[in-house]
Amino acid sequence: MIRGCRLRRTWARAGMVASMLLSAAGCEGLQGPVGERREGPPQRGGTLELANYGDVRALDPAVSFDQVAIPFLQLIFTPLVDYDKHGHIVPLLAQSLEMSPDGLHYAFRLREGVLFHDGQELTAGDVKRSIERALDHETPCPAPSFYASIAGYEGFHDGIKDAAGKLVFAPHLEGVVIEGRYALRIDLSEPDATFLPALTLYFLAPVCPSAGSKYARDWNNRACGSGPFRLESWSASREIVLRRHDGYFEPGLPYLDGIRWSLLVPPLSQRFKFEKGELDHLRQMHAHDLRTYRSDPRWQPFGQWEPAKGVEAVFLNTRMKPFDNVELRRAFAAAVDWKRVVAARPDTVAATQVLPPAVTGHDAAFAGQTYDPKRALAHMNRAGFPFDPATGRGGYPDPFTFVVPTDTAVAEAFAPILQQQLAKVGLRMRIKQVSYTAYLAETSQRNRAALGYQGWTMDFPDASDFFEPTLSSEAIQDEESQNRAFFSDGELDALLKRAHRELDPAARGAMYKRCEEIVRDQVPLSIGFYSRWYELTQPYVHNYAVDGKHTEDVRAVWIDAVVRGGKLTALGSKKGDRMAALRPWGRR
Amino acid sequence: MDPRALARFRTHRGAIVGTAIVGSLVIMAALGPAVLGLDPMTSDFTAGSGAEGEPVGPSAAHWLGTDAIYRDQLARLVYGARLSLAIGVAASALSLFIGTIAGMAAGYWEGRTVGPAPLRISPDGIIMRMVDIGLCFPFLILVMAIGAALDETTVWTVLIVLGSTSWLGTARIVRSQTMRVRDLDFVTASRALGARTPLVLVRHVIPNVAGTLIVLGTISVAQMILAESALSYLNLGLPPPTPSWGHMLLEGQRYFAGAPWLLAAPAGAIVLAVMGFNLLGEGLREALDPRESRT
Numbered sequence: 001m002i003r004g005c006r007l008r009r010t011w012a013r014a015g016m017v018a019s020m021l022l023s024a025a026g027c028e029g030l031q032g033p034v035g036e037r038r039e040g041p042p043q044r045g046g047t048l049e050l051a052n053y054g055d056v057r058a059l060d061p062a063v064s065f066d067q068v069a070i071p072f073l074q075l076i077f078t079p080l081v082d083y084d085k086h087g088h089i090v091p092l093l094a095q096s097l098e099m100s101p102d103g104l105h106y107a108f109r110l111r112e113g114v115l116f117h118d119g120q121e122l123t124a125g126d127v128k129r130s131i132e133r134a135l136d137h138e139t140p141c142p143a144p145s146f147y148a149s150i151a152g153y154e155g156f157h158d159g160i161k162d163a164a165g166k167l168v169f170a171p172h173l174e175g176v177v178i179e180g181r182y183a184l185r186i187d188l189s190e191p192d193a194t195f196l197p198a199l200t201l202y203f204l205a206p207v208c209p210s211a212g213s214k215y216a217r218d219w220n221n222r223a224c225g226s227g228p229f230r231l232e233s234w235s236a237s238r239e240i241v242l243r244r245h246d247g248y249f250e251p252g253l254p255y256l257d258g259i260r261w262s263l264l265v266p267p268l269s270q271r272f273k274f275e276k277g278e279l280d281h282l283r284q285m286h287a288h289d290l291r292t293y294r295s296d297p298r299w300q301p302f303g304q305w306e307p308a309k310g311v312e313a314v315f316l317n318t319r320m321k322p323f324d325n326v327e328l329r330r331a332f333a334a335a336v337d338w339k340r341v342v343a344a345r346p347d348t349v350a351a352t353q354v355l356p357p358a359v360t361g362h363d364a365a366f367a368g369q370t371y372d373p374k375r376a377l378a379h380m381n382r383a384g385f386p387f388d389p390a391t392g393r394g395g396y397p398d399p400f401t402f403v404v405p406t407d408t409a410v411a412e413a414f415a416p417i418l419q420q421q422l423a424k425v426g427l428r429m430r431i432k433q434v435s436y437t438a439y440l441a442e443t444s445q446r447n448r449a450a451l452g453y454q455g456w457t458m459d460f461p462d463a464s465d466f467f468e469p470t471l472s473s474e475a476i477q478d479e480e481s482q483n484r485a486f487f488s489d490g491e492l493d494a495l496l497k498r499a500h501r502e503l504d505p506a507a508r509g510a511m512y513k514r515c516e517e518i519v520r521d522q523v524p525l526s527i528g529f530y531s532r533w534y535e536l537t538q539p540y541v542h543n544y545a546v547d548g549k550h551t552e553d554v555r556a557v558w559i560d561a562v563v564r565g566g567k568l569t570a571l572g573s574k575k576g577d578r579m580a581a582l583r584p585w586g587r588r
Numbered sequence: 589m590d591p592r593a594l595a596r597f598r599t600h601r602g603a604i605v606g607t608a609i610v611g612s613l614v615i616m617a618a619l620g621p622a623v624l625g626l627d628p629m630t631s632d633f634t635a636g637s638g639a640e641g642e643p644v645g646p647s648a649a650h651w652l653g654t655d656a657i658y659r660d661q662l663a664r665l666v667y668g669a670r671l672s673l674a675i676g677v678a679a680s681a682l683s684l685f686i687g688t689i690a691g692m693a694a695g696y697w698e699g700r701t702v703g704p705a706p707l708r709i710s711p712d713g714i715i716m717r718m719v720d721i722g723l724c725f726p727f728l729i730l731v732m733a734i735g736a737a738l739d740e741t742t743v744w745t746v747l748i749v750l751g752s753t754s755w756l757g758t759a760r761i762v763r764s765q766t767m768r769v770r771d772l773d774f775v776t777a778s779r780a781l782g783a784r785t786p787l788v789l790v791r792h793v794i795p796n797v798a799g800t801l802i803v804l805g806t807i808s809v810a811q812m813i814l815a816e817s818a819l820s821y822l823n824l825g826l827p828p829p830t831p832s833w834g835h836m837l838l839e840g841q842r843y844f845a846g847a848p849w850l851l852a853a854p855a856g857a858i859v860l861a862v863m864g865f866n867l868l869g870e871g872l873r874e875a876l877d878p879r880e881s882r883t
Contacts, residue, residue, distance in 0.1 A: 287656075288843045291642050340633060344643075344657050406823045412839060413657050416829035417631055431827045432740060 031275040032298040035563035037539035046559035047258045048541070049280045050552070051265040051273065055237050059223035061202040062134035062215055065142045067457070070202070071552040075242055075259070076117075077205035077225035080108055080127070081196060083549035087360060087461060089196050093122070093206065093226065093249075095182075103191035103503045110182040115247030116208040117230035124184040128176045129213050130206040132156070137169055139215035141203055143459065149192035151175030191501045193508060197460040200549070228254040228555050237264055255543075255558035274536070280559070281544065282536040283552065287345055287409070290534050294346065302537055306546040307358040308530030310457035311351055311466065312410070314402070314418070315443070315485040318524055320450040322396050327383035328427075329523035333369040334376035335425040338528050341417045345409055348529040353516045354466050356530045358548025360505070361463040361512045368520050369527055376425040387426025395426020403442050403452035406433040410453045414528070444481045454484050454525065461549055463512040464500055471515075471524060472496050487524035540564040596875040603871020609864030617673050620666030628663040629829045643847045653849050655839060664831035665853050671832055672861060675747050676812040682751025683812075684758055684805050688797075690715050691762025692789055698767050715759065722756045728818055735824035746825060750812050758804055765797040799876035806869035810862045817858050833858050 054068035061077050064070075082092040091097045094108040114122040135144050135157050144157055152174030154160065159167035175187040188195060208224035223231045228250070229242035242259040265273070267284045274282040285293070293299045316323040316332060323329050338350040352368035355361050380387050380395065387395035402418070404411045415431045422429050429451070434442060443452040459465050469475050473493050475483035492515055499511040519525060535552075537544045540563035543556045597603050621628075635644045635658050644654040652661035694715040701708040722730075734749045735741065769775060775792045783791070813833075819825040820834025828835070833854040840850030 286842055288642070288846050292846060343633070412828065416629065416659075417657055419829060420630055431829070433823060433827050435736075 030292055030296050030299070032296075033302055033539045034277040035539050035560075037301070037542075038560055038563060040560070042252075042255050042542065042558040043561055044255050044558070045257050046561055046564070047260055048256050048554060048557060048559065049260050049262075049278060050554070051262040051270045051279050051284075053264065053266055053270070053284050055263050056234075056240060058220050059231065059234070060211075060215070060220050061205045061207065061223075061225070062130075063140050063142065065201075065203070065459075067551070071554075072240060072242075072261070073202040073205070074227070074550060074553060075229040075555060076223055076227045076231055077202050077207070078114075078227050079200055079202060079205045081199050083200055083461065083547070085545070085547050087358075087548060089200060093127075103193075104188050106186045106188075106195070107179070108184045108186070110184065111249050112182055114226055114249045115245075116206075116226050117224045117245055117247075118208050118210060119247065120209055122206055122226050123181050124178045125181075126206045126209065127184050128173075128178055129209075130211075131176050131204045132173050133207065133211065133213050133215055134203050135173060136214060143201075143203065146194070146198035146201070146459075147204070149188045149190055149195055151187040151189045153189070191503055193500060193503055194460075194462055194464045197462040197465070200460055229256075229259060232258070239263060253556060255556070256554070259554065274538075277538065280538050280541050281552075281554075283533055285534070287347060290346055293536060294534065299536060302539060304535055304546055306533040306535055306551075307548040308349065308356040308532040309358055309461070309548065309551075310455060311354055311356050311527065311530055312348075312453070312455040313351070313525040313528045315452055315454040315525055316523060317447075317450045317484070317486055318488075318522075319486040320447055322398070322400060323450055325383050326522060327379045328385070328396065330521075331376045331379035331383060331425055332422065332427060333523045333526045334372045334379060335422050335427065336418060336526055336528075337371035337421060338526075339371070341414050341421070342529045344413055347534060348409075348531055351527045351529050354471075354519055354525070354527060355463055355512070355516070356458075359458060359461045359463060359466065361509055363513065363516075366513070366516060368516070369523070373425060380426055385426060389424060396428065399428040399430050400450050401430045401432045403432050403434060403439060403449045405436045405439040405453065408453075443484045444477075444479065446476075446478045446481065446486060449484070452484060455531075463508070463515075464496070467492075467512065467515050468496055468500070471519065485524035487522070489518055489522060492518045538564070590876075593875040597871055600871040600874050602867040603875065606864050606867025606869070606871055609860055610868050613669055613673060613861055613864060616666055617670040620669065621663070624660075624663050624666060626660045626663035628659060628667040628831045631658040632660065633658055643843055643850060645847070646849060652853050653847065655836070655850055656843060659829075659831075661836075661850065661853055664836060665833075665857055668831045668833045668836060668854065669857065669861075671743070671826070671830070672813045672816060672857075673809075675743065675750065675816045676809040676861075676865075679747050679750035679754070679812040679816075680805050680808040682747065683754040683808055684801060685755075686752065687755035687758025687804075688762050688794075688801060690719070690755065691759040692766050692793060692797075694759065695763035695766025696770055696785070696789065696793065698763070698770075712763075716763070719756045719759050722753070727754060728815060731815055731819060732822060732824055735819050735822075741824070741826055743826065746816060746819065750815055754808065754811065754815070758801075758808070761800060761804065762797055765800055766793050769793050769796045803869050803873040803876065806865055806872055810865035810869070813858065813861050813865070 052068055056069050056072060057066065058064040059069060059072055059076065061073050064073060078093045080092065080094045081089050081097060084090045093110060093114065095111045096109040098107045099105070110122070110124060110127070116122055133139065134141050135147060135153070137157050137159060147153060150173060152170060155170040156173045159169045162168045175189070177185045177187065179185050206226060210222065210224055211219050221234055226249070228245055228248045230245045232241045232243040234240045240261045240263065242261070244254055244257055248254065267286055267289070270279060270282055271285055271289050273279045293303060316329045318324060318329070323332070342348040342350050353362065353366050357364070377387060377389070385394065385396045387393070402415055404415055411431070411433050419429045419431060439452070443449045443454070454470070456466060456470055469482045471483060471485070471487055471492065473488040475481065476486055476488065495511045495515055499508050502508045502511065519527070535544070535546060540560040542558050542560060544554065547553070632650070632654060635647075635650060635654055643656050644650060644658060646653045650660050650662065652665065655661055655664065694712040697710070698712040701710050703709050730753050731749055734753065738745050738749070769792060775788060778788055778792060816825060816832065817834030817837065820832040821838050823835075823838070825834055826832050836854035837851065837858070840847070840854060844851045
């Protein structure tokens with residue numbers, strides 16, 4: 001009797017465990033969207049619920065420059081110019097912008113009556129103060145060199161040695177000239193085609209007078225600008241709450257009352273919160289979840305791809321064996337079928353060139369590196385390492401190591417396929433997974449890694465931002481080299497310098513096309529793929545648009561309160577969907 | 589084996605189940621790759637996949653489906669069995685070897701000192717303090733730390749790391765057994781008749797601790813399989829594309845909602861292997877030392 005009871009208990013426990021496993025395995029299926037989309041005029045009000053797996057380290061535009069912080073900077077601060085949806089630079093905080101014919105002077109006329117979040121009016125003096133605050137030599141700005149062409153930059157930021165050998169810094173940046181309460185001129189020491197693109201970043205965006213003229217670390221928590229939302233609260237590593245800035249200069253905007261952004265929420269939690277209607281937008285998801293949403297017709301109308309903003313590749317160290325041999329590099333490039341490598345990942349697109357589609361200069365018709373095993377074998381032959389695929393004899397005699405950060409799609413999914421493809425032409429690759437820190441240290445040192453993963457996400461959508469930091473001779477350093485292939489090509493360097501100064505878009509385009517050809521032929525990189533984000537919003541979220549410049553841009557978003565509040569139920573929806581749609585929103 | 593012990597083993601249900609599981613695993617590991625004829629490291633792009641590139645489910649060509657990059661899951665499981673068993677057995681052997689030497693040395697010279705007068709040392713004291721220090725660190729944390737510190741991980745490094753960090757418990761048990769045997773009358777008689785220490789250890793001590801060692805070794809294989817799986821699961825084991833159960837578990841976890849077979853297959857294999865070796869060890873303990881088992 002007792003034995004029987006025990007046995008029943010054992011089976012009951014086993015059943016419980018099995019049911020838990022089944023439910024964990026997602027056997028319940030995907031929930032549908034909350035409600036149904038209705039078209040209509042924009043509505044004001046509501047709090048948008050968002051989440052991110054990352055954490056925000058700083059909200060001071062002078063020093064903050066990471067993927068997690070940028071969407072916040074976009075909401076709190078306003079740069080002088082911005083990209084429109086077609087990729088053109090247009091005035092934003094400025095009302096108008098004029099460039100002199102020689103490209104050395106930019107005159108900005110600011111909008112009048114623009115208010116900071118603290119209620120003070122924004123003037124040309126605030127713009128100059130913010131620029132000097134960001135470019136001050138004591139400010140830990142991560143990319144001051146973007147603005148090195150401003151007249152007087154060297155004396156102001158780098159300092160000039162006096163007779164006694166002491167560094168002396170100019171008190172002001174002479175190239176930034178106030179010409180009136182709302183008028184400002186910026187003079188450059190040489191023409192710089194990247195100046196306006198760099199000005200769309202948030203480093204130089206005007207900050208409230210409370211920020212002062214010198215960078216102070218503790219101002220972070222009081223970040224104050226002139227953007228459509230103001231910082232209401234920031235609970236470190238938990239959430240950031242933004243509230244509507246009623247004095248925002250664009251008429252009617254923003255529609256939302258506020259935005260609550262939860263931090264450090266893992267992708268799987270985000271998915272389940274999104275399905276339950278606790279999040280209004282989903283961007284960070286596992287590849288499998290992405291497939292699940294994309295294959296569900298209920299969710300298809302609410303998903304969109306954000307254009308790829310970066311390129312991912314394999315660098316071949318041109319100074320190290322075996323890839324100091326250009327023919328071996330060419331064999332490598334021709335042996336890899338990137339379309340096949342990335343076939344298992346819907347969030348990637350095989351690349352043909354350095355510039356991703358979102359960047360001006362990307363040419364869909366460009367004949368880049370192509371998969372051609374026969375040509376790869378011919379290159380192996382020319383390199384002096386003939387390989388016979390039938391017998392497996394020959395090829396490069398020693399295996400080489402591919403350094404890749406651990407726990408990434410490249411390590412788990414792509415590297416093993418690369419290995420299989422390279423073996424077919426006599427190139428034997430070992431995979432070495434290391435932590436991200438070790439990966440950075442190892443691949444950026446001279447003569448350390450012959451082969452490794454390289455990813456580059458744009459700072460601004462300009463071709464210079466892809467070539468100069470990763471492939472120019474100037475980017476080579478013994479330590480922390482961004483040019484991981486240690487590639488140095490005289491023609492490429494000269495082209496990049498000329499293109500940096502060239503103001504004619506057509507002439508610049510031709511120069512960058514030639515740069516693409518050099519990379520294709522010299523193969524410092526086997527250009528792999530473009531990563532892109534799939535973004536989902538609930539049906540009641542309107543105006544969420546993706547483009548090639550902005551990330552998670554919710555400045556113009558509005559919420560259909562009726563649908564979100566559960567008064568409108570999707571017709572013909574399943575029980576689970578109705579339950580989700582009817583859930584009261586009071587807990588917000 | 590003693591016929592009485594063999595009889596006890598045969599009548600022990602757990603031992604029979606354990607033997608069957610371990611035997612099946614050994615056969616699968618030895619013959620599986622040849623029988624299947626599939627390369628566990630080659631993607632089968634012809635297997636077909638959905639528009640979104642999802643893993644392929646079980647089919648006639650791939651009985652357990654394919655993983656995320658279209659490699660045969662069964663072939664990887666079978667190859668993983670070979671690897672897990674090889675590492676488990678070899679690491680256990682190494683651990684047993686070091687533990688036995690250390691334990692016998694400590695136990696045999698317990699209470700004695702060796703060396704010239706001013707520098708006399710107690711081998712037992714030194715060995716046991718080393719063991720005490722080693723046991724302060726949780727085994728897996730220690731293994732993970734060493735695994736992370738290694739520049740490159742190979743089968744040999746995994747095996748040596750596991751073997752060289754897991755002998756501490758064995759040394760303690762062997763020491764106490766040696767101390768017991770050392771003072772038995774026939775050992776004292778043997779020493780009185782002039783037998784030297786190596787002879788005493790080989791002829792009298794080892795045969796008397798052999799039963800314990802067999803049981804320890806069998807159970808240790810289960811622990812080593814588990815430890816190797818944990819290392820691979822944490823990405824500290826063998827690098828891809830080498831199939832190991834722990835790494836397959838990690839890969840499967842990412843697809844658990846839509847492709848549960850990717851998770852279930854390695855998880856089931858690990859559970860079965862660990863259970864099989866534990867049951868076998870338990871049965872051997874019962875058979876070789878019934879009195880101790882009962883107590």
